[in-house]
Amino acid sequence: MNNYSVTLTERIHKQLCNHLIRSDGQEDLSFATYIPSSGEERFTGIISKIILPSKDERSVHGNAEFYSEYLIRSTRIAAERKEGLVFLHSHPFPGWQGMSYPDEIAEKRISATAFAVTGRPLLGMTLGNDESWSARFWFKDEKIKRTYHRKCCISVRVIGEKLAVTFNDRLLKPKSEIHNQIRTISSWGQKTQDDISRLKIGIVGLGSVGSIVSEILSRTGVADFILIDFDSVEAKNLDRTQGVYQSDIGKAKVKVIANSIKRSSPIKNISVGQIEYSVCEEEGYRAALDCDILFSCVDRPWARQVLNFISYAHLIPVIDGGIKVRTNFSNTKILGATWRAHTVGYERTCLECLGQFKSEHAKLESEGFLDDPTYIKGMTHKNILHSGENVYAFSAHVASMEVLQFLSLFVSPGGVSKIGQQIYQMSLGILEKDDRICYPNCFYQTIIGKGEHTGVKLYGNHEIAEIKRSERKIRSNKVS
């Protein structure tokens, strides 16, 4: 793993703040448990259960101390839940916190007990008096006995209506370039711009909407992208895909868009990960788990199901959108078009309850039936897969609506982070709200923050993705 991070819900964050930030200004402490979430390059601890101390389990005297009974009780709870142990304490200062020598000694000591009982590294966290977090994992040395090494996290992410991230300034430096971004920075200030430049944003699906979302984000100052798409550029993409030209036909979409957004960026060295897999394959799925925010620019049920799952189980907010065009039977007249944008995940309505995919269709797709011509002949194919009528202007509008969802979530103009689910009725020129909430029996609301412990695996083999990759391989062999 290259990076470490922590995520928690706002509900847990508030409970911890209430306990750890004391009105008398003294420090306090607590234990908790975490569930792992392993991406390709980033390991995240998802805070699961808070174990507050009883009166006789710790003493507060300026700083705080715990008694061994509390450690034993907490470690046992973590082990029973098959989760890792978290040790949290507060400092009376703002921002990302460094560690004092006594802090290090204390956490190293707890690491040994935590690892022996839970088999997982201890997660140490410090809360500043401005509600900023800092965090580190303590890994056992593989050779030297009783030795634990600290791996500092790059960020701690709190997801509520807003996504609030504390970044580790030492490990994750801002990338914004003031001279090229004067107008943007004057809209929301340097700090917001710096934070935008430190987010890792995943874009899943680089078709018309995904390519335009990438372009807007690049110009807005996002500097760390992961593009996930197995597909190649085809002639039919040319009328709607941003940054794609005749000469790109046959190339991987992620490659072409990566080059395009690098050119568009006002920042010199942006990082663009190119993942030539579906998010339904393990490689694509793990790359998605490395991200702070995901854009779902796919129209297939399986990929939507996987992204919906990630947004709840792994607490990574997903911004999704879609376009439906209504035409007459012979496709010679447009009757109307609607497109929508929404953010899903914790405290929000899920994609399945919003009617954006059906589990049974996702299952059919994962089993290969949706792409089997003999199977789909007998069913109402159009109901499952849109036949793709679309126009560049529609994609540009929905892409912009999706990025506006992102800005509300992260920048919160006017203090508002949750703008809800929006639908644009093109023929009438009306923007509507969709107030639906999840059905009472919604599965996704039961897996919030369960990370790797949901017992569900949604990724698998993806035949079409494999075919597309091998077609490109044959093509590049021919060229060389």
Ligand SMILES: [Zn+2]
């Ligand atoms: Zn301390």
Ligand SMILES: [Zn+2]
């Ligand atoms: Zn739901």
